[in-house]
Amino acid sequence: AQSVAQPEDQVNVAEGNPLTVKCTYSVSGNPYLFWYVQYPNRGLQFLLKYITGDNLVKGSYGFEAEFNKSQTSFHLKKPSALVSDSALYFCAVRDYRDDKIIFGKGTRLHILP
C-alpha cells in the first residue's frame, strides 16, 4: 500500500528567502506524485505533479518540486517566498496501477514579513 510522510508540521521562512517543504513516499510500483495547497476556508487546490520524465517539475505560483527516486522524495520548493504563500501544503501519491490517491498529514508554511 502506498503512503506519504511529511516530517515537518510547520515551516517558517522569511519573505524573499527560498523555501522547501519535505515529502517522502512509499509505493510498490512507479509513483505519481502531487502537491496540493489549502488556504484558510478554501478547498484543496492542485499545485503540481510528477508523472514521468524530467525530475524537476514546475507548477502554479512559482512552485517547483524535485522527484528523487533513490531517496523516494518529492520536496516542494520556491526560490523566493511570498507572505501570500502562507498556507497548508499536502503531498500526495498514487501508485500508477491504482486510482487511490493518498495524502500526507500536511505541513503548515508560515512566511514571515
Place this chain on the structure above:
Amino acid sequence: GAGVSQTPSNKVTEKGKYVELRCDPISGHTALYWYRQSLGQGPEFLIYFQGTGAADDSGLPNDRFFAVRPEGSVSTLKIQRTERGDSAVYLCASSLRRSNTGELFFGEGSRLTVL
C-alpha cells in the same frame, strides 16, 4: 457548475442520527472521490467511484458508512448511527477520467459535527 459543489457546508447532528452529504462534481468528470479530513490531519481516503460503480471502497471505516452515485454524476455519502468520532470535514473531489494522471478538483467540504 464551474466547480465541485458540496452540500450542506455545515451539518450539526446528534449522536445516533442519520446523515447524508451530497457532492455534485464538475460536469463530465467520471471519477469521484470522497475523503475525510480531521483537524490537523491530511485528507483520509474513503471511497472512489468510476462512473456509477464504487471502484475502491477500502477506506470506508465501517458498515455505518455508505456512498452511492446512481447516475454517474451526483454522489451521496450516507452515515448511519453517527458517532462523535465521525465529526470531520468530508471532502469530495472529481477528475476527468480513470486514466487521468491524478489531478483532483476539490469541493470546499461539508463540516459534520456530531454532538
